[in-house]
Structure formats: structure tokens, C-alpha cells
Amino acid sequence: MPLRAGDPAELGRYELVGRLGEGGMGTVYLGRGPDGRLVAIKMVRNEFAHEAEFRNRFRSEVNRAQQVPPFSTAEVLDADPDHEPPYLVVEFVDGPSLAAEVKEKGPLTGAALHGVAVGIATALTAIHGAGVIHRDLKPGNVLFARGGIKVIDFGIARAFEATSQHTRTDQMVGTVAYMAPERYDPVGGRPVTAAADIFAWGAVVAFAATGRTPFAADSAAATAMRILTQEPDLTGLPESLTGVVARALAKDPDDRPTARELLDLLLSGDTHRTVAAATVAVPTVAGGPGTVVAARPRFGRRAAVLVTVLAVLVAAGAGIGIRYLSRGSGQVSGTGPLPSAGVPSAAQPSVTPSMTAEQKTQAILRGTRKTLIHVDEIDRDLAMESHYTDLKVGDGTGAKSEFALIPAGVEFMIRYLSDPETPEPCLGIKFNPAGAARVVTAECYATEGTLFRASKTGETDDKGRPTYWISNESYGVLQWSPDSKAFYVEVLGDAPPAASFSFVDRGPLPSPSTGG
Template sequence: MSTPLRPGDPATLGRYELAGRLGEGGMGTVFLGRGPDGRPVAIKMVRPELAYESEFRARFRSEVNRAKQVPPFSTAEVLDADPDHEPPYLVVEFVDGPSLAAEVREKGPLTGAALHSVAVGTATALTAIHSAGVIHRDLKPGNVLFARGGIKVIDFGIAQAFDATSQHTRTDQMVGTVAYMAPERFDPKDGRPVTAAADIFAWGAVVAYAATGRTPFAADSAPATAMRILTQPPDLTGLPQSLLGPVERALAKEPQDRPTARELLDLLLAGSVPGPVSPAPQSSPAPQSSPAEHAVPIPPEADTMMMVAATAAPEKPRRHRTRAAVAAGAAVLLVAAGVGAVLRYMGVAGGFDAAGDAPSTPASASATAKPGPAKSVTPEEKLKKIMTGKHRTLIHVVEIDRDFALEGRYSELEAKDGTGAKSEFALVPAGVDHLIRALYDPNGPEVCLGIRLIPNEAAKIVPTTCDTSEGTLFELFPTKRKDDQGRPTYYITSDRHGSLQWRADPGEFYVDHTGDAEPATTFSFVDRGPMPSPSPGR
């Protein structure tokens, strides 16, 4: 589903007329367009700052030429490109169908023929992509679409031009999505380049997600997920026996132990697969949520995601959800040939243990412990309890010294003096992001903050249901500044829609992209004590 063009968007690109926006990501903006024959197409316009680099244009041209050689079965066909246009753009087949991510989120895991269709269709797509000398680099459920006639894989072919350009090859950057990234991408050895084997690992994670509704290394934070990818076997509980062998082989830690795409496809079509390499840990499947009632229309995920590490120079907030690197406990620094990377999410996740959870005390220990003086809770511990949904919080708007306030289900978010239940919220973890739940009515239905899109205007913050969607998930991105009480400050951002900000005239909150500029509004969190039982924390 597309959204309207924004002020400043071009009306045309080359011979293509632009009709709306499909998405935005690390490389640029994806538009819904129409060719001279009226055929709908998806047009990826490269970010202007990349277009100025001659090396990027050269790599873009090379990658586009390769992508055009990919057979158009099980993939979105590359139709056209103009590397010399200002800015450059790529035109691909428009696939009018839901993504695998949306299908699983709204209807639950796939079974039977539908699941095997996804497994075979994505393996077929990778066979075609790899045979043309292309590596996808960001295979994930959002890039697998259900089209008329079968599965279509999108967004392949030009990620390497972005990843390998001189300005974008620092050791603290890469292209990908953490939950589907192969171990070697976090810990490269001897400067070896990414190979097609990384796509095979992503295939295994995608099929496991399709079958179970969760990723095989799922954890409460991106750092914990990355650590599990590096050190733990996958949790494949619920995967049908017919797919267990291929998926386990695809998720092997070492690239050379994974099958090629062709071998993978042969295994699936033959219906005879080797037994598991090693037993997967067994645990109860994650509960499935009910179909989401989205606060905003959700366009397909349309671009690769740039990940930037905390060890880099101070960065402006980005709209790219995943970042490269790993932290566990306070932090774990991965070093390979003298090169390390640490997730930007350390500012939020640094207090988690290796599994991404807050430390707990065994029941046996609490039963035998002798009473002692009450231990004071440090500000860091309070913040961790807020971030994990265990404590209530005021959300303080630093620049105007006011706090979030929501009077009721049909009120807009306001800035008030921080008194009463209307100003109390819970930050409910949802993967690497958070739902922001209002607590003004503990006995009423759950209400969370969501984003309402308004044509030709900045998006607004409104109350909505607490379903996880791109309209209700917010990233808490730490800044290096503190408020006047010494509390850490954060930007609150939406991966798709931009940063949450305050506008003094007419006095309202809104969400919009800030480009290369830092958002003008920062937020801190004021502890208001434990949540009532049961807590909304997950």
C-alpha cells in the first residue's frame, strides 16, 4: 500500500510518473510509479548524498547490470535503471501482494503447502540470484512477497554498491537485518568478503520464522539476538520434520558447512533430507498475537538497512532499525583481526544479561537468604526497569520541561505538568523497539501511542490499540546528553516515519523525517514506581 507523495518529492523520474511512496530505507526512497505504457512499477531513488560519489555510481551501474541478468522467476524483475540521472534510480516490477512478515503477523505461522511454497520459492529465487553473480544481503520476511502465481523476492542486486562504496566500508557499518544475519557478518575473519552463504543462512531464518512466527535466535534485544547467532544453536521448535534438515544445514555457523542455493533447492524438491546436524534446544513456542489493527497503512519493507556501531563518531539518529555488532551483559566487544563493533543499542540494552533479560534471583536463593538492610535502587537500575516495562514512567520533553499526557482514548497526545495518571506510561518491549502504553485507565482496554498519517502534513501521535505494527513501534535512541536532572536523554523515532518532535506553534507533537539534521526534541524518563500486577512488560 502506498502513501501520498510529500512536499519536495519529485513528480517524475526520467520517463516515469510518480504516484506515491512505498517505503524508505538506507539507500533511498521507493516510489510507486507508472511507465509510459501505464504499467505500475516500483522505483528506488538513491539518496542524493550517495549520488555524489563517483565510486558509488560505478558500483551501482555494475550491480544493476548484474541484477538485470537474474531470471525473473520468483524474483521481482529489474526493468530499467539510470545510474547517470540526478539522482540515480532503479525500476523493478511492482509486486502487488502482502509480505511474508505481514502474513505471519496478521494470520499466524504458515503450515503445509503454503509453508513449503515459501521454502521452495525463496530457494528458487536465491538460485536465480546467485547464478547471476549477485548476493542479496538482506533476505528477510519483509522482502518475500506473495504475488499472483507464487513467491517473489525483492530488493536484491544493489546492496553491494552501497556496502562497498569507499565512504560506507568502515568496519562499523554493514547492510542487513540482525535477526537474519549470518555469524560471519558480525565477526569477519581476515577481511573476507560476504559470500552467497550469508543468503543461505538468512533463508534458514526466514523459513523458521514462516513456520513458527519467531526467528530461530529470538531474544529481547538486537545485541542478545546477535550473541545467540554467534554462540547458540537455533531454536527450531515447531518446524516440521520435512524442513528440519535443510534449515539446520542452512543455519550452520561456518559458511562452508551450508549448502548452496542449488543444493538447497534439490534437497527440498527431492523430499529426502539428511538428519539434523545437532539437536536444537526445545522450548515452548512464543505465543501468537492476534491480527494487528494498524494505526497507519503499512507499505512493504522496501530497502536494506544500514547498521552503525557505537564505536563510530557520534551519529545523528537514523531510521534504520538494526545496527551491526554485539553486546551481552554490560557489553561484549567482538574483535577479529583487530576490528571490533558494538551495537548502538548498548545505550538501551547494556543492562541486560546475555539472554537480553534482567537478572533474576533463583527461588532457592531467596528462600534461604537472611534478611538484610534494604538495597537502594540506583538510577541505572530504575532506568532498566522502565525500559523493560516493569516500572511506570513520565516521558519528559526536555526542551520545554513538560511531560507527555493523554486524557483518554479519543484525545491527542499533549504536553502537561506531569501530574496524575494521565501522564504515566509504560514502555513495553517489542523486540528491539517499544510500545508506549498509556496508563490513565488501568481497568480499561489497553491503549498505546500510534502514528496517524495525514496527507501533505506531518504525521500526528494519537491513541490506538496496542498491536505491534510500524505505526505503534518506537525506537528509543540514546543521545550523549543529559537533562537538567542528570538523566540520560533519548530521541524517540519510528523506523518508517521519522522522529517524534514538539512544535511550539500550534503546540503539538508530530512525527517527521529530519534528513541529516538532528531532531530538535529529546526525551528523558522519570521513574514512577513498579507497575501493578500483572505488568505489561514482556
């Protein structure tokens, strides 16, 4: 991605030539060193950089990371903890992530799957051997490179998580679906050790083999609860990996193998014999072939921990420091159109005059009512006339401004109710490599470009309706440009969204069209 206005042109002796991504810790740039070599540079966010304690921890963790042998990992090349802001330079790996490969081509099988399992275990052996804990192992941090697997983004997470200002539970570094049970109770329970990475390895390998995480649920809070209280669903995992993955996902960190033991198990090819010797049972249970349970955990987790996890994840929306990966969980299929939304069912009651603005909005979000989507900052409404291809604004009159939300797991598609006699189009994102992505009409298929999410702003509009930011997981936040008079989608990083939306009830949905 190109650099944005406000991005630095250089960091230290490195020229910045583009963006690779961003996350809770900072922005990752594509850079060029004095010798012309391309590198990946992680620039730390300002909120962390201004703390002396953080800089000291960052320096210590970088020194450890530089001791990690570079086989199966992205080599740490350089760092400047004293720069304003601090940054870390690592080897640039020009290859797709495991997350992208599974999303594009489907789950891995055979030698490819086993190679990924061995490659990640090899990387963890090197990382743990240097006294480093990764803390955020996930499919997005596993890259396919020339010569094999490369694990990235290890070695500095502890500096972020351990700094005094960032030890609140809502600032944990990690991704919910791959976090070990002990990560949710670091104070009252056991300290986080390298065993947390082994748990993440098990979840990542299960995802690579099945396209979903073993504790997948409809929300971050529900996923965390499953991790803490339920056994993994390993349906679809090949028998050759089921035993060792089940052991890696044990609730008690003491029941998990070390990285070296994990690698030995994989290379020996006799995982079932070794697991049995370790008294880790993996019986088949009711619920389908391949559904397994690990040994009954001895690691005690009090009910208070569950309450804390729920409160934090619900309040934070899993968006502060913790990211919930809904994609790849098996919740949404992209192989065909979703059915048209019909009239409200008994389980989804109609709106009545006595209902609050919040209750009406929830009925709309469940896909049971027509809606205007109001842009609060400009006091106008979304509109899509039949001859337009781009999303516009209107005055809220006529069918051109009426939409219906089609729920798809924790996300939804936005269907335009243009003409009951024709198949209704949905809103979709048209990617533009040279600038912001546009919002256009698209067929109503659940794809990366048609799925949106609504996040509460905590505010209400002038009618008392709750307001939301609307975003797409891959392309960013829905925004309005007063200059071009058009909507666009953009990844904002730390900047707050400039547009918020409220949902205005417009009555019951029409009968489903034949083409929807």
C-alpha cells in the first residue's frame, strides 16, 4: 500500500517506500536500507513510545529477539528504542500469509499441512531457545517464503503487555481465537510462559487443516468462554495430527509439550504412541467423527475469571489490543447468495411503537426491518439509484434510500431495496490500489468485499438512536468525502472515523424477491 499523508519518509537510516499493515502495537512499513535491501519496519505507536518504562522493556526484548536464529523466522536486523518514535527492523518476507492462503485456496492437506506444522514448530523451537515468547502466533503471522515457513512479529509483545500502563485486561496483546486459557488470568492464575505459544500452534494448525479455529464462536466473548471451558472441535483434522494438536490445546500448560518435544513428535511421525505415554487421552466423543477432547484440565480457573473475560471483551468490542478473527471460522460461506430477508419470525419480533430506539435498531440489525441509513455528520441518508454504480447521499425519500441488513454471523450484508421486481443488489467495495476504495453495487454474495460490521460509537443521534461506525474487516471504515460527494472505505489506523451512522426504521420488509 502507498504511504499516506502524515507518514514519515524515513526512519533512521531507512527510507520508507510503502505500508505493509498496522495493528495494536503500531504501523508496519516497507523500507529500504542503505544497501538497497528491502526490509519490514515496525514503528511503535505514540501512546507506547512516550513511556520510559516501555522503552526500557522494548530495548530488552529487542536484544533477546536478536538472539533468535533466523531459520523459520523473520530475522531481526536492527532497532532503535531511543528514536522518536522507536522502531524495529526485520527481514522482509515477500510471500503470502497462512491466513491468505487458506482464505484463497482452502485448507491445507497432506505434505503441505505437515510442512506448515513442522515449520512453525521449528520456529518456536528457535524463539523459545532464545528465551523469547511470541505471544501473538496466528495465521497472519505465518508467511510462505522461498525455502519454507517464516514466523514473524515475535519478540516485542511482552514490552507492550508488561508496561504498567498497559497491563489492563483490555490491553492484552494477542488474538482471541489463538490465546491460551492462562492468558486471560495472568494475575490470579499462572504467569504466561512459552506453553501459551504451543496452545497457539495447535489452534493455528487446526485452522490450516480445517479453515476454522477449534474454539470458533459468534463473538470474541463466546470464543474466550469456549477456550476456558470447552474442548476443541478438531473435526476434519487428519489422524496423523489429531493427537499432537489435542495435546497442544490442553487447558493446563503443564500438559502441553515444549517446542522441542513438539518438533520431535512431528518428525518421528508416531504422535499417538508418545501422547498415550504422556497419559493425555484423546477419546472420540458424541458430535461427529474426529471431534476429540484433550486430557481433563487441572489448571483451575475461577468463575470470576469468566466474568472478567466477558466484561472486558463485551465492553472493548475485542477491538482494543485484542483482535477477534471472525473470518475463516466457518460462519459465512462465499459459495453462493444468501437468501433474501423475509418478514420477521416469531424469534425476531416486529417493531412496535412502544419499543425504544435501541430495540428498533436491534430489530434492523437482525435483518427483520427496512431501514434508512442516516449519516449523522451531514444529516443525510445513504442512497443508491438504479442507474448509479456508486453509493450516494439522498434525502431519505423513495426506494433509492431503503436498505435491509442480511446478517452473516457477526457481520452483515447491506441490500439495496431498489425494485421488488428485480434481484436486489448489495453494497460492495471496489478496491483501488491507487487510493481509497469505493462503495458500489455488487451481487449479494457473502464475500470479503460485501461483509460489513457495525461498532457502537457510544453516542446517539438527534432522535435518540444509537450511532455506529460501519467497517469492513479487510478494507477499513466507511467514510464520507465532502469534496467528492462520495463514500469510500479506508483503513484509518489510530485516527477516529469521521462518519457515524444510525438506522431509521422504515417498516416491515417486502416479500422476498425471486432473484435475491
